[in-house]
Amino acid sequence: MPSLFEMQAGFRAAIAGDAPAPLLGRLHAPASVAGRMEIYRRHHRESFRRHLRGRYPTLEWLLGTDRLLELADLTLQRSPPRAPSMAEYGAALIETLRSCGDDLPPYAADVGRMDWHLGCLSVSLEHQPMALVTLAGIDTLHLPRLRFTLQPGLVFIQSAWPVDELLRLRLQDILPDRFTFEPCETHLQLRGARGAFSLNRLEPDVFQFRAGLAAGCSLADAATRGTQAKPGFDLSTALATLFAEGLVIAHSGENVDV
Amino acid sequence: MTKPFSFRQAGVGLRLEHLAKVLRDRPAAAWFEVHPENVLANPHAAEMLAEIAALYPLSIHSVGISAGSASGLDRTHLARVRGLVTRLDPVLLSGHLAWSTHDGEYLNDLLPLPYHAQSLDVICRHIAEIQDALGMVFHLENPSNYLGFAESTMTETAFLTEVVKRTGCRLLCDVSNIHVSAHNMGYDARRYVDELPGEAIGEFHLGGFELETEPGGTSVIIDTHARPIATEAWDLYAYAIHRFGPRPTLIEWDSALPAMDVLLAEAAKADRIAEQVLVDRHALAV
Ligand SMILES: [Fe+2]
Numbered sequence: 001m002p003s004l005f006e007m008q009a010g011f012r013a014a015i016a017g018d019a020p021a022p023l024l025g026r027l028h029a030p031a032s033v034a035g036r037m038e039i040y041r042r043h044h045r046e047s048f049r050r051h052l053r054g055r056y057p058t059l060e061w062l063l064g065t066d067r068l069l070e071l072a073d074l075t076l077q078r079s080p081p082r083a084p085s086m087a088e089y090g091a092a093l094i095e096t097l098r099s100c101g102d103d104l105p106p107y108a109a110d111v112g113r114m115d116w117h118l119g120c121l122s123v124s125l126e127h128q129p130m131a132l133v134t135l136a137g138i139d140t141l142h143l144p145r146l147r148f149t150l151q152p153g154l155v156f157i158q159s160a161w162p163v164d165e166l167l168r169l170r171l172q173d174i175l176p177d178r179f180t181f182e183p184c185e186t187h188l189q190l191r192g193a194r195g196a197f198s199l200n201r202l203e204p205d206v207f208q209f210r211a212g213l214a215a216g217c218s219l220a221d222a223a224t225r226g227t228q229a230k231p232g233f234d235l236s237t238a239l240a241t242l243f244a245e246g247l248v249i250a251h252s253g254e255n256v257d258v
Numbered sequence: 259m260t261k262p263f264s265f266r267q268a269g270v271g272l273r274l275e276h277l278a279k280v281l282r283d284r285p286a287a288a289w290f291e292v293h294p295e296n297v298l299a300n301p302h303a304a305e306m307l308a309e310i311a312a313l314y315p316l317s318i319h320s321v322g323i324s325a326g327s328a329s330g331l332d333r334t335h336l337a338r339v340r341g342l343v344t345r346l347d348p349v350l351l352s353g354h355l356a357w358s359t360h361d362g363e364y365l366n367d368l369l370p371l372p373y374h375a376q377s378l379d380v381i382c383r384h385i386a387e388i389q390d391a392l393g394m395v396f397h398l399e400n401p402s403n404y405l406g407f408a409e410s411t412m413t414e415t416a417f418l419t420e421v422v423k424r425t426g427c428r429l430l431c432d433v434s435n436i437h438v439s440a441h442n443m444g445y446d447a448r449r450y451v452d453e454l455p456g457e458a459i460g461e462f463h464l465g466g467f468e469l470e471t472e473p474g475g476t477s478v479i480i481d482t483h484a485r486p487i488a489t490e491a492w493d494l495y496a497y498a499i500h501r502f503g504p505r506p507t508l509i510e511w512d513s514a515l516p517a518m519d520v521l522l523a524e525a526a527k528a529d530r531i532a533e534q535v536l537v538d539r540h541a542l543a544v
Contacts, residue, residue, distance in 0.1 A: 007328075008360045016365060027405045029406065032472065035473055036478070037405070081366070084335055087298075123299075125301045194302045
């Protein structure tokens with residue numbers, strides 16, 4: 001008799017991979033055992049397909065349902081979920097797009113990234129923003145070392161294609177007769193909370209500054225990233241706008257000794 | 259249990275689509291059941307659920323705890339469920355006689371177990387750990403079966419009885435699952451009910467299912483939770499109430515979700531049936 005672990009390994013293979021014949025001999029039903037196993041196989045395949053379709057609506061609109069489902073099946077084979085919280089599963093499809101997308105548009109992975117992050121941030125929360133005046137009490141010597149915590153529902157995506165235009169087309173549900181889609185360096189800020197989201201294009205310097213802060217850079221390092229993107233980067237305006245938009249929720253680093 | 263919990267009225271499954279509406283409309287539901295796996299990675303839903311928890315008794319029904327996994331419990335998941343239990347202060351806790359995870363891979367289904375000494379040891383060990391970690395009595399639910407194992411040495415009801423004996427857990431008797439399994443495996447549903455340890459039953463479930471014709475001309479019932487409860491399940495529910503008396507009863511509906519009013523109408527029907535059975539039983543006794 002196989003151990004319970006071996007039996008479950010065989011069952012897993014039968015529903016998520018190629019059914020090994022020995023397991024079928026150990027199962028019984030008053031009907032075709034293979035037919036009954038197919039119920040589990042179908043549920044496994046369809047439930048993940050349904051989930052991934054829900055997470056990548058723009059990609060499905062762009063590539064068609066059949067192609068998206070092929071990519072979903074491949075993702076499930078290569079990177080099955082490791083946790084029972086389905087909302088966390090599906091980012092691996094972006095890697096599938098990157099690695100096997102020879103026949104896909106060059107912007108497919110960026111559209112996938114946009115879909116994935118919009119889904120995540122629309123269920124996040126927006127916290128009480130910090131006012132810029134809060135920084136008034138901090139010694140100016142310490143300002144360069146400050147680090148900011150930004151709203152959790154905030155993501156920055158840089159793409160060589162204006163992928164946000166595809167999202168707008170999908171949401172408007174209008175297919176124009178003719179649509180020219182040309183490469184164009186695009187810097188997107190995605191923001192969302194409690195079921196809603198917004199998507200804005202940023203100037204490259206502001207994008208680098210904000211993305212740097214979001215990645216945990218100090219104020220000085222984020223400002224350097226802004227200046228590298230555009231020599232005329234204006235830190236004080238960028239900082240004021242950041243706070244005015246309510247994007248900062250906490251700060252740290254003013255007490256760290258040099 | 260700190261909240262007043264009137265189990266004389268049936269509750270309904272609460273899904274993400276209904277959270278905002280429940281907060282806004284405050285429907286006359288007696289209690290709700292929630293799947294922790296739906297909200298663990300959804301801070302907005304968790305926030306709404308915390309508000310709902312202040313208004314209604316909640317039951318936590320884990321669909322991913324995988325108590326029957328030979329590869330062990332996912333302790334990270336268990337810790338996250340504990341966090342939710344602390345936050346929501348539920349009145350009931352339940353999960354399935356099944357497994358969903360193998361060697362770290364989550365299969366998103368409630369998969370069947372053979373019923374023998376080894377699986378009994380595994381599930382008892384895990385239920386004891388779940389009860390310790392969550393500080394609550396676990397209600398173990400009978401599954402919907404589509405096939406059985408040659409290795410099984412005991413019936414499902416004998417297995418459940420033994421788990422109760424060893425762990426002190428209680429049973430969640432899913433009446434619809436009994437009908438589904440009895441049809442699919444060719445046994446008598448009422449006899450299955452008769453064999454259950456009635457005093458251990460702490461909750462009933464009722465859910466919708468669908469009949470499919472199989473290639474050989476036989477039929478199989480799929481436990482879809484996507485339809486109203488069928489007459490056969492209502493009849494079996496009446497039989498179980500007649501036998502065991504009333505228990506907290508929950509209407510499950512997961513896909514093709516209708517308006518909350520439809521769910522509440524199903525709950526009201528469960529209440530009427532339970533009441534009628536008790537009236538009849540009382541009349542017989544006098
Ligand atoms: Fe159930």
